[in-house]
Amino acid sequence: MPDLDQTVRDIAEEMRARPDRGEVATYIPELANVDPGAFGIAVVDAEGHVAAAGDCDMAFSIQSISKVFTLTLALGKIGDRLWRRVGREPSGSAFNSIVQLEAEHGIPRNPFINAGAIAVTDAILSGHQPREALGEILRFLQFIAEDPNISIDEKVAASEQRTGFRNRALANYMMAFDVLENPVDYTLGVYFHHCAIAMTCRQLAMAGRFLMHGGRNPSTGFSVVSPERARRINAVMLTCGHYDGSGEFAYRVGLPGKSGVGGGILAVAPRKASIAVWSPGLDASGNSHLGRIALEMLTQRMGWSIFG
Numbered sequence: 047m048p049d050l051d052q053t054v055r056d057i058a059e060e061m062r063a064r065p066d067r068g069e070v071a072t073y074i075p076e077l078a079n080v081d082p083g084a085f086g087i088a089v090v091d092a093e094g095h096v097a098a099a100g101d102c103d104m105a106f107s108i109q110s111i112s113k114v115f116t117l118t119l120a121l122g123k124i125g126d127r128l129w130r131r132v133g134r135e136p137s138g139s140a141f142n143s144i145v146q147l148e149a150e151h152g153i154p155r156n157p158f159i160n161a162g163a164i165a166v167t168d169a170i171l172s173g174h175q176p177r178e179a180l181g182e183i184l185r186f187l188q189f190i191a192e193d194p195n196i197s198i199d200e201k202v203a204a205s206e207q208r209t210g211f212r213n214r215a216l217a218n219y220m221m222a223f224d225v226l227e228n229p230v231d232y233t234l235g236v237y238f239h240h241c242a243i244a245m246t247c248r249q250l251a252m253a254g255r256f257l258m259h260g261g262r263n264p265s266t267g268f269s270v271v272s273p274e275r276a277r278r279i280n281a282v283m284l285t286c287g288h289y290d291g292s293g294e295f296a297y298r299v300g301l302p303g304k305s306g307v308g309g310g311i312l313a314v315a316p317r318k319a320s321i322a323v324w325s326p327g328l329d330a331s332g333n334s335h336l337g338r339i340a341l342e343m344l345t346q347r348m349g350w351s352i353f354g
């Protein structure tokens with residue numbers, strides 16, 4: 047098998063040189079200020095070794111990648127009852143689409159499109175103050191990444207608060223079907239802030255370790271979730287983690303993965319690695335353009351596709 051450190055360094059070098067970088071998201075104004083030339087990658091293997099290169103220690107806005115962690119927390123809180131409020135089928139439509147909600151009685155297709163993630167955030171909130179729910183999410187990330195230096199980028203959160211009209215529409219629409227239980231402003235406040243959590247590739251790859259190890263944090267031995275739950279979260283990441291680009295991602299990369307409009311992707315090679323990549327330019331589905339290409343190279347060179 048090729049050397050992981052060398053492979054990761056090679057990929058970072060190739061990505062840095064590429065002229066095709068995609069388009070940085072501008073609908074959240076603060077995200078538009080990010081350098082499209084950035085590229086970072088970090089891989090934690092089954093032995094806990096970290097291979098990292100490029101801008102792997104630069105913090106970026108994790109955006110929808112946070113939805114993997116909120117899903118994990120919500121399942122921990124209310125278990126399979128969560129699936130009464132949100133489905134687990136791919137949507138085949140954009141991350142912020144509203145069209146399916148009317149026909150499907152306000153139940154979002156899956157926990158990774160915006161509507162679904164807002165419903166998941168509402169389940170975490172369950173009567174608590176927004177500050178408490180947000181603290182819980184942040185502490186969970188710090189715990190699984192074993193790093194207290196993970197925080198919310200308040201500028202990004204404020205920028206999305208100001209411009210999040212579509213998300214407000216989605217939340218109000220679900221409220222009309224009684225799918226949400228807390229005041230819309232509370233739920234959206236927590237949602238905007240957890241999307242605005244800033245992390246480096248290294249921190250994110252560390253945070254994803256429990257998903258490659260049957261739900262266990264390999265260095266501490268602590269069980270974060272059961273093996274069955276880890277498998278299921280991976281399954282939803284594979285089928286829904288890249289919105290209407292999920293089929294393409296499975297076809298090209300062959301791993302469960304979750305993208306965010308900040309340009310990050312967290313991918314899981316079960317029993318082999320937890321991987322984070324970051325390149326801010328996006329493709330037409332709102333997924334990192336070079337992030338996906340880098341992951342495709344990595345899985346090909348390391349032979350890590352779950353499809354053999």
Ligand SMILES: NC(=O)CC[C@H](N)C(=O)O
Pocket residue numbers: 108109110111141142160206213238241305306307308332
């Ligand atoms: N795909 C994403 O990362 C979207 C998350 C972003 N906070 C939004 O709600 O639009």
